[in-house]
Amino acid sequence: MLEPERETLEKCVYCPKLCRASCPVSEQEGSETVTPWGKMSMAYFAGRGDVPQDAEHAESAWACTGCQACRERCNHKNDVAYTLGQARASHFAAGSAPRAAVRVAEGFDDHLAKTKRAVDAFDPEARASARVAVLVGCSYARNLAPEASRIFRLAQQMVGAEVRAIRACCGGPLLQAGDQVQLHSAVQRLREEVGDAHTLLVADPGCAHSLQEVFPRIAPEPPPVQLLLDYVYARLDRVPAAGLRKLAVRYHDPCKLGRGLGRYEEPRAILARLLGAPPSEMPRDRAQAECSGGGGLLPLTRPRTSAAIADARIAEHRAAGGGLLVSACAESIRRFRSRGEVAVDLLGLVAEAMGIEDDEGTP
Ligand code: SF4
Ligand code: SF4
Missing domain, CATH: 3.40.50 (Rossmann fold)
Structure with missing residues (x-):
């Protein structure tokens, strides 16, 4: 799983840690182990079999918010966040992922059911004929209900035609957990729900980033997306x-x-x-x-x-x-x-x- 990332990993392993001050995790913890260099080195050694692939050596792959600040400071523009995501997948497949990540993956069906109920609350009618679909995002829908409802209505007003809310989750939590097997099913479920909509407007940049920048590298045919923010920006006069x-x-x-x-x-x-x-x-x-x-x-x-x-x-x-x-x-x-x-x-x-x-x- 990590073999395609060997070059990226080696650049970090042999680097004088030029990005170290950019990482919010290592800055807060004051620990060398969780600098981008430390996390990438551990992923590299675990991938090569130099250290055991166990919980102790897996932990640092989850000490990353995916903020990409290190890439910004890196002369090679090394994508540490993506590579650690692949390290997570490798650990998850080997059974060495942290308990918190495993719980996210095990609870995904329940998460889907709760997301659907939350979306039903602000979009109770299933308008199958609508050709514009809106993915508000599970985190808005489940945790920020008033914002989710307003964002959906904003999309309705801006589009000015029938729209329908997507009730599925894009699979982002599975990506973060490292469960790429379930992730493939989640992307397929999303694609089926989008169906014949010609536009998928996405409110949460976390979902849009996963669907546009990450999933095309690891999951088959994620649906094309348009940021709702861009849609609003293009209609700024309104x-x-x-x-x-x-x-x-x-x-x-x-x-x-x-x-x-x-x-x-x-x-x-x-x-x-x-x-x-x-x-x-x-x-x-x-x-x-x-x-x-x-x-x-x-x-x-x-x-x-x-x-x-x-x-x-x-x-x-x-x-x-x-x-x-x-x-x-x-x-x-x-x-x-x-x-x-x-x-x-x-x-x-x-x-x-x-x-x-x-x-x-x-x-
Ligand atoms: S991300 Fe770039 S600067 Fe940071 S450790 Fe890796 S190679 Fe070095
Ligand atoms: S992407 Fe991860 S490793 Fe890089 S700076 Fe952000 S938290 Fe640190």
Whole structure:
């Protein structure tokens, strides 16, 4: 499984660790073992059989949020996040994945059923004839229900024709867990549900990044996707100008939207339209932006580190003057909220400015 990644792994193993300060996990833990170099070296040694493929040597493959900050600093643009994902798959297949990751894979059917129920709540009618499908994302649907409902209604308004919500999960949690066998079935299920829709709008950049950038390398024929954010950006004139001008907003670049999909200016343009002025910035932004700690299953595999990463971002936000922290991915918003910051979602904010209510009738 790791043989195709040998060159990438060897570049890291023989590297003077030029990216070490970029990794939120090793910065928080202060440990050499979980620097990008340390994690890639362990994956390399386990792949070669130099160390046993057991739980102890597997653990560091899950000490990664997938933020891609190390790739940004790397002269080779080495894709550590993807390669560690393949190391996870190898460990999972060998039975050495951490218990938290195995639980995610074992609970996937239950997760699917809960996601379907959550989507049914905001889109009860199954409009089979709709040719535009919307994947709000399981994390929005299950954990941020008011935002999920508003985002779906925003898509309905922007499209101006029948749309239908996808009730499946793209399989992202299985990718993070390392279960690529179930992942193939999840992608096929999603493809079947998309069916003859000519457009699949995706709200969560985590889902869009997996479907567009990762699954084509490991799973057969993921459906093509369009970011809902791009769809809104292309119709910026329909977003109320200065509709939220009284808000003091600071924008946090989600890793998968920014470094993952290269969308830095679009979210800022949408916010500038809403606010009548550009949003404030985090101390490090765009390609240098720092992770919320919510990705890669880190909240489950290393909860204290994940929380400390989020706390560091919140402290930076407050030290820079505070205001309303806006992000654009469900996991970041959940992570910030879980640490006491009132973070809000960018598309949810657009919906709010357009007077779109959630299922409870809350504007
Ligand atoms: S990602 Fe690049 S800079 Fe970082 S350890 Fe690997 S080769 Fe070196
Ligand atoms: S992708 Fe992010 S969390 Fe993972 S090793 Fe690189 S910098 Fe660290």
